[in-house]
Amino acid sequence: MKMLIRSSAVLLGLVLAGATASYCQSGAPDQGTGDHKFRHHGPNPEFQTKMLTRRLGLTPEEAAKVEPILASQDEQLKALRPAQGTQPDFKALREQRKAIMDQTKQQLAGVLTADQMAEFDKMHEHHGGPGGPRGNWQGKTGSGN
Numbered sequence: 001m002k003m004l005i006r007s008s009a010v011l012l013g014l015v016l017a018g019a020t021a022s023y024c025q026s027g028a029p030d031q032g033t034g035d036h037k038f039r040h041h042g043p044n045p046e047f048q049t050k051m052l053t054r055r056l057g058l059t060p061e062e063a064a065k066v067e068p069i070l071a072s073q074d075e076q077l078k079a080l081r082p083a084q085g086t087q088p089d090f091k092a093l094r095e096q097r098k099a100i101m102d103q104t105k106q107q108l109a110g111v112l113t114a115d116q117m118a119e120f121d122k123m124h125e126h127h128g129g130p131g132g133p134r135g136n137w138q139g140k141t142g143s144g145n
């Protein structure tokens with residue numbers, strides 16, 4: 001009886017190990033549905049445009065103008081990524097990133113209404129930033145002031 005239990009346990013272990021190895025080699029199945037996936041792949045201009053359309057009530061014409069602006073921002077931010085194995089200048093990267101974000105905001109202001117822009121700004125305040133809701137950054141508290 002003990003031998004049967006021991007054999008069953010070993011067999012079960014081998015089956016689980018094989019299933020785990022097969023799962024890892026084939027990659028995890030895509031568990032997301034709709035627009036948002038569970039896996040994080042970084043900014044996605046199409047998804048961001050859909051989110052802004054929903055949150056700001058963009059017209060199809062506004063959305064068609066917003067998506068290329070966000071795509072340009074995404075490409076510029078990707079270009080800032082340092083090569084693997086290099087030591088980046090974080091201060092310079094932060095300044096360049098801020099310049100790109102400011103440029104994007106200026107371009108969006110040319111497309112969005114004043115009310116939409118105000119809501120966009122509220123979304124970014126709520127999202128966080130230096131010293132924002134996500135926590136204390138460089139010893140600052142509150143809204144970054």
